[in-house]
Amino acid sequence: MVSNLADYKTEVHNDWCPGCGDFGIVNAIQMALAEMEIPRNKAAIFSGIGCSGKTSHFINTYGVHTLHGRVLTFAQGAKLANPEMTIVAAGGDGDGLGIGAGHFVAAGRRNVDMTYLIFNNAVYGLTKGQASPTLKLGLKTKSLPEPNVNQSVNPIALAIASGFTFVARGYAYDVRQLKDLIIAAVRHKGLAFLDVLQPCPTYNDINTRDWFAGMDNIDEITKKPRPRIYKLEDTGYDPVVHIDSPEEENEKLTQALIKSNEWDTKIPTGIFYRNETTAPYEERMSERIPNYLENPPAKQEISSGSRAITNISKLLSSLEV
Amino acid sequence: MNLLSSIDLTWVIGGPQGGGVETAANIFAGACAGCGLKVFGKREYYSNIKGEHSYFGVRVSDKIIRSNVSGITILVGFDAETLFRHIEDVVNDGAIVYETDLTSVKIDEVATLDDLFKQRFVEYLSSKNKPTTIQGALDSAKERGVTLYPVSFKTILSNLADETKNPKMRGMFRMQNVLAVSISLGLLGLPPDTLLTSVDSVFSRKKDIAEMNRNAANYTYNFATAKYPKFKYQLTPISKQPGTILVQGFQSTGIGKIASGCRFQSYYPITPASDESVYLELHEIFDVENNRPGSIFVVQAEDEISAIGMVIGAALTGTRASTSTSGPGFSLMAEALGWAGINEVPIVVTLYQRSGPSTGLPTRHGQDDLLFAIHAGHGEFPRIVYASGDIEEGFYDTAKCFNFAENFQLPVIHMMDKFIASTVATVQKFDINKISIERGKLLDKIDTPGYKRFAPSSDGISPRSRLGLENGIFWNTGDESDEYGHISEDPVNRITMMDKRAHKAELALQKIPKEDQAINHGIYDFCIVSWGSTKGPILDAIEMLKKDGHKVGFIQIKLLNPFPSDYLKTLFENVKTVIDIEANHSGQLGSLFNEYMDRKVDYYILKYTGRPMTCTEVYDSLKKILENKAERKQVLTYGV
Ligand SMILES: Cc1ncc(C[n+]2csc(CCOP(=O)(O)OP(=O)(O)O)c2C)c(N)n1
Ligand code: SF4
Ligand SMILES: [Mg+2]
Numbered sequence: 001m002v003s004n005l006a007d008y009k010t011e012v013h014n015d016w017c018p019g020c021g022d023f024g025i026v027n028a029i030q031m032a033l034a035e036m037e038i039p040r041n042k043a044a045i046f047s048g049i050g051c052s053g054k055t056s057h058f059i060n061t062y063g064v065h066t067l068h069g070r071v072l073t074f075a076q077g078a079k080l081a082n083p084e085m086t087i088v089a090a091g092g093d094g095d096g097l098g099i100g101a102g103h104f105v106a107a108g109r110r111n112v113d114m115t116y117l118i119f120n121n122a123v124y125g126l127t128k129g130q131a132s133p134t135l136k137l138g139l140k141t142k143s144l145p146e147p148n149v150n151q152s153v154n155p156i157a158l159a160i161a162s163g164f165t166f167v168a169r170g171y172a173y174d175v176r177q178l179k180d181l182i183i184a185a186v187r188h189k190g191l192a193f194l195d196v197l198q199p200c201p202t203y204n205d206i207n208t209r210d211w212f213a214g215m216d217n218i219d220e221i222t223k224k225p226r227p228r229i230y231k232l233e234d235t236g237y238d239p240v241v242h243i244d245s246p247e248e249e250n251e252k253l254t255q256a257l258i259k260s261n262e263w264d265t266k267i268p269t270g271i272f273y274r275n276e277t278t279a280p281y282e283e284r285m286s287e288r289i290p291n292y293l294e295n296p297p298a299k300q301e302i303s304s305g306s307r308a309i310t311n312i313s314k315l316l317s318s319l320e321v
Numbered sequence: 322m323n324l325l326s327s328i329d330l331t332w333v334i335g336g337p338q339g340g341g342v343e344t345a346a347n348i349f350a351g352a353c354a355g356c357g358l359k360v361f362g363k364r365e366y367y368s369n370i371k372g373e374h375s376y377f378g379v380r381v382s383d384k385i386i387r388s389n390v391s392g393i394t395i396l397v398g399f400d401a402e403t404l405f406r407h408i409e410d411v412v413n414d415g416a417i418v419y420e421t422d423l424t425s426v427k428i429d430e431v432a433t434l435d436d437l438f439k440q441r442f443v444e445y446l447s448s449k450n451k452p453t454t455i456q457g458a459l460d461s462a463k464e465r466g467v468t469l470y471p472v473s474f475k476t477i478l479s480n481l482a483d484e485t486k487n488p489k490m491r492g493m494f495r496m497q498n499v500l501a502v503s504i505s506l507g508l509l510g511l512p513p514d515t516l517l518t519s520v521d522s523v524f525s526r527k528k529d530i531a532e533m534n535r536n537a538a539n540y541t542y543n544f545a546t547a548k549y550p551k552f553k554y555q556l557t558p559i560s561k562q563p564g565t566i567l568v569q570g571f572q573s574t575g576i577g578k579i580a581s582g583c584r585f586q587s588y589y590p591i592t593p594a595s596d597e598s599v600y601l602e603l604h605e606i607f608d609v610e611n612n613r614p615g616s617i618f619v620v621q622a623e624d625e626i627s628a629i630g631m632v633i634g635a636a637l638t639g640t641r642a643s644t645s646t647s648g649p650g651f652s653l654m655a656e657a658l659g660w661a662g663i664n665e666v667p668i669v670v671t672l673y674q675r676s677g678p679s680t681g682l683p684t685r686h687g688q689d690d691l692l693f694a695i696h697a698g699h700g701e702f703p704r705i706v707y708a709s710g711d712i713e714e715g716f717y718d719t720a721k722c723f724n725f726a727e728n729f730q731l732p733v734i735h736m737m738d739k740f741i742a743s744t745v746a747t748v749q750k751f752d753i754n755k756i757s758i759e760r761g762k763l764l765d766k767i768d769t770p771g772y773k774r775f776a777p778s779s780d781g782i783s784p785r786s787r788l789g790l791e792n793g794i795f796w797n798t799g800d801e802s803d804e805y806g807h808i809s810e811d812p813v814n815r816i817t818m819m820d821k822r823a824h825k826a827e828l829a830l831q832k833i834p835k836e837d838q839a840i841n842h843g844i845y846d847f848c849i850v851s852w853g854s855t856k857g858p859i860l861d862a863i864e865m866l867k868k869d870g871h872k873v874g875f876i877q878i879k880l881l882n883p884f885p886s887d888y889l890k891t892l893f894e895n896v897k898t899v900i901d902i903e904a905n906h907s908g909q910l911g912s913l914f915n916e917y918m919d920r921k922v923d924y925y926i927l928k929y930t931g932r933p934m935t936c937t938e939v940y941d942s943l944k945k946i947l948e949n950k951a952e953r954k955q956v957l958t959y960g961v
Contacts, residue, residue: 041792041793044788054808057798060794061794062795063794064634065799066630066660066797066799067630067799070626070627073628073629074633077620077630078637078638078788080635081618082640085788103626103627288605289606289616291616292618296618297584297585298639298787298789300609300640301612302581302615302641303758303760307754307758308580308581308582308756308757309611310607310610310753311608311610312751312753314608315576315579316566316750319566319572321351321354321355321561321566321747
């Protein structure tokens with residue numbers, strides 16, 4: 001049994017900037033894999049392009065560092081061909097919500113049983129700090145020549161609207177909570193989305209560790225900072241759709257959307273929405289192909305030696321004249 | 322015209338898109354094939370769902386045919402547009418079956434005819450002193466010797482309604498298609514039972530409709546044989562060759578994929594490629610010897626980028642995976658193709674070409690994408706580009722493409738096109754025993770730790786693990802990487818890895834059998850070089866020339882990248898005149914030939930109207946070359 005955290009780490013030199021939030025995220029993924037005791041060869045990390053994209057090289061499971069914006073497409077193909085694999089997809093906010101936004105929405109509609117983490121730093125880290133789709137309108141981070149002229153996209157709301165059945169937010173510097181969220185996401189039956197707030201000390205000088213901690217917002221009486229980040233679970237928030245009814249679903253979707261709009265002074269983390277009453281894609285396909293899960297594409301025998309063993313005579317006889 | 326055998330005629334039926342023309346053509350082709358005759362049909366249609374003109378031409382012969390001819394023997398029209406569009410194409414001793422109601426229709430009244438066409442036609446009729454109506458067009462045809470068969474389809478329908486006590490029949494204009502086929506086969510003297518069998522088989526999924534159409538076919542066939550004199554040309558049944566199938570092009574690669582063990586296909590809808598994916602989904606479950614029932618997992622993706630991404634992901638699990646697309650979709654796949662290249666992932670992209678650029682002629686034929694297939698994607702990486710010449714090759718080549726992909730661990734682009742996709746033809750039943758499955762260095766198990774995905778090896782191909790394998794963990798990245806698959810920008814490693822991948826092109830040229838690289842259809846002083854679906858028209862034209870006493874050689878290149886120049890040089894060694902034939906504007910194969918062969922193409926025969934070449938026009942243009950009367954470049958124009 002492999003459950004030693006060190007087993008999930010590679011020796012690849014990590015070239016992220018000192019203090020980068022990405023370190024916390026990669027640790028949390030490794031800890032989650034170790035805690036779940038997922039055999040290393042049964043897990044694969046797929047990643048996009050960006051600073052965040054390098055994640056797959058630091059984790060000692062299968063690691064597939066794909067194309068900018070396309071991580072979900074590769075990941076879904078692998079999962080559907082071999083549903084035994086535990087698949088975690090990871091990428092930047094530019095990767096997933098800019099160039100890859102179409103795939104984000106389409107993946108939500110499919111609901112393939114896997115996990116997707118967005119490293120949300122509000123900038124394009126690897127290309128030197130341009131505005132990402134999550135940077136708020138009017139903000140001017142360090143390397144922007146002019147303030148951001150675009151509205152920001154709300155990843156939590158977009159995930160919910162797209163059909164993700166598990167939607168949560170973590171914070172890169174709260175590794176323990178993030179690890180727990182990743183475990184919950186991986187165990188969730190369906191597509192799980194994790195928006196991970198990830199300070200980029202190099203290019204995002206606004207949404208910094210201090211900012212999340214509320215250092216700019218000191219309580220006059222206690223003289224203590226008022227932290228922006230709080231945990232939904234501490235407020236008695238129940239994200240789960242317990243019974244398969246439209247009323248309950250509507251109620252849980254609505255409260256999640258309302259929560260997703262909190263930002264400036266209060267930023268919720270934890271699970272916003274969770275619904276296992278919606279069938280994962282694999283289950284829907286099993287209705288079409290009854291033995292799909294026991295005999296998925298990757299497990300099928302197609303030849304005996306070099307001889308093809310598929311029987312095509314029925315297909316041909318229907319064409320015979 | 323110099324036809325190849327005693328029975329050789331072309332029957333054309335047209336009508337508005339969505340009006341059942343395809344059904345009629347299928348019944349006609351099925352009946353002829355059922356009598357042992359050879360059939361070669363093609364469909365032409367606009368990028369439109371309902372209303373625009375579409376037509377189906379079916380050529381029938383007692384000998385093997387591989388292409389269409391120019392000219393129509395029997396034209397069937399129950400709408401004015403069909404008659405206007407094709408009437409001048411009916412050969413002088415041909416016939417026209419037409420709806421009598423239409424004779425007074427003026428050409429101006431047909432909204433779907435392009436103005437340019439109208440202008441040309443009006444000029445033509447005026448020159449013959451004929452009114453610009455259907456009647457005028459028919460009269461002009463009659464003067465040339467064409468036989469006219471006026472039919473009131475409406476009267477037949479209403480008689481049928483009375484006879485079968487089904488008043489609804491009167492308004493069932495879709496039935497005109499079945500009536501038209503039945504009349505045609507009556508005139509052509511084909512036995513009625515083959516007609517009825519074919520009706521049953523075309524409607525086999527809809528029993529009640531089958532019954533109605535069967536009755537209508539029977540009635541109309543008898544009506545036609547009683548009322549009209551027999552047509553000059555007759556179809557006579559010949560002995561059926563066992564194991565003949567009537568198959569459409571897109572089915573060849575579909576069945577080929579199932580047979581070759583492709584178990585994952587992702588696609589985004591596009592003409593003419595998606596018919597293949599739909600076919601696969603329709604037949605997603607099948608039997609596999611000694612095994613649980615097999616299946617192919619078909620995913621309709623959100624775009625072509627996703628389609629190829631999913632295919633690569635699936636291929637990483639050791640699954641044979643492919644996508645099928647056309648030019649616009651392939652353009653979107655270019656970046657991912659390079660990813661598959663640098664990560665040595667075996668995937669097959671079936672590229673059903675159509676006319677570009679951009680959406681171009683979305684439903685028309687073209688071979689415009691050869692150079693793009695060879696160069697798509699930035700950076701340098703090896704790939705195989707392999708072209709099929711006809712439906713049968715489509716099946717067998719699909720199997721080869723998967724073998725190439727796995728043996729050499731690279732992306733393979735299988736070139737098909739709209740001409741093959743929408744051809745229906747009688748061919749010899751595909752023989753699965755003639756394909757082999759070669760999985761290259763794919764590993765089933767790894768006993769010891771320390772696996773390196775990109776480990777050096779004597780032939781440059783590394784043993785390939787797959788997701789899920791114990792001890793088989795690897796990394797992939799679109800960046801340059803080391804032997805494990807981790808990012809490396811080391812200059813020495815870069816040379817090693819670039820050389821390792823590039824070497825696969827040489828290896829492919831060594832390992833792929835010569836007869837799979839190019840087909841030698843004969844070598845003479847005059848020799849054609851071509852690729853893909855021009856094969857059929859070229860072979861038919863060569864046979865026609867043979868009857869005239871001319872010998873023309875033909876080398877059909879199948880492996881287009883890496884380009885097999887050494888082998889081709891031996892083939893062309895004694896050739897005096899090289900003739901390049903292609904369905905594109907610039908002669909793309911010609912430019913490869915000029916680049917690699919230390920000599921130049923002497924003549925070009927090109928076509929880029931979006932309509933496939935007929936053997937007639939290839940014959941005519943070759944003849945000009947043989948008689949030394951040809952320009953260096955001839956552009957073919959036949960077809961509407
Ligand atoms: C098709 C394409 N366009 C542009 C790039 C350049 N590029 C590399 S990383 C990146 C943005 C990364 O930002 P994000 O996805 O937010 O990841 P981060 O670096 O912030 O983790 C871009 C635009 C690319 N690799 N591919
Ligand atoms: S640029 Fe930002 S996101 Fe990228 S490594 Fe540095 S701190 Fe992290
Ligand atoms: Mg970012």
